[in-house]
Amino acid sequence: QDQLVESGGGVVQPGRSLRLSCVASGFIFSSYDMYWVRQLPGKGLEFVAHISFDGRKKYFADSVKGRFSISRDTSKRTVFLQMKSLRPEDTAMYFCARDAVGPDVSWGQGTLVTVSS
């Protein structure tokens, strides 16, 4: 059974950095694009960043461009979201997801990031 487990969230001061991790299991990690989505408290869903299966192509939402980066380590079956210059408006639950056009889509349970002084 496929599974995605996020970690790395926590409370951080504005301007600081944080790195989120998402460990995948139960499927061929190297065959799938991956992406991050966030959900602000009590709000809807917002796409954050996307990385291709081979790590060569990346896409970022305008709201995080230049501050966030995405990477993956196939040997660790892990996708990372490096967040820098964090702002209070980045406070959200961050979900990792497997990208697919079909039934293979899956999401993790999320990790909470709180940006506050």
Add this chain to the structure above:
Amino acid sequence: DIVMTQSPLSLPVTPGEPASISCRSSQSLVDADDGKTHLDWYLQKPGQSPQLLMFTLSSRASGVPDRFSGSGSGTDFTLKISRVEAEDVGIYYCMQHIEFPYTFGQGTKLE
């Protein structure tokens, strides 16, 4: 960016009755290469992450009861529940994944 607009935003329902949620996109979600409509539906139950309900417009995800159905074409889409059950409460989102950034509807709260 493709704008996804859902309606209604709140949907009071009675168990056993049907329910319908509409989603409209600002441009076509039909992929010219594969002919598929890149529109998925998710249900987020309280305290949980979103779970896939329907993919590519009208295909049910694994384990999703057949009382759920998806339809539509181009830019107008509908999720229907033939007979609502108590376990169906939560927030329903449509999502397009034909181009970046992937975008979501505002969510429809079924209660």
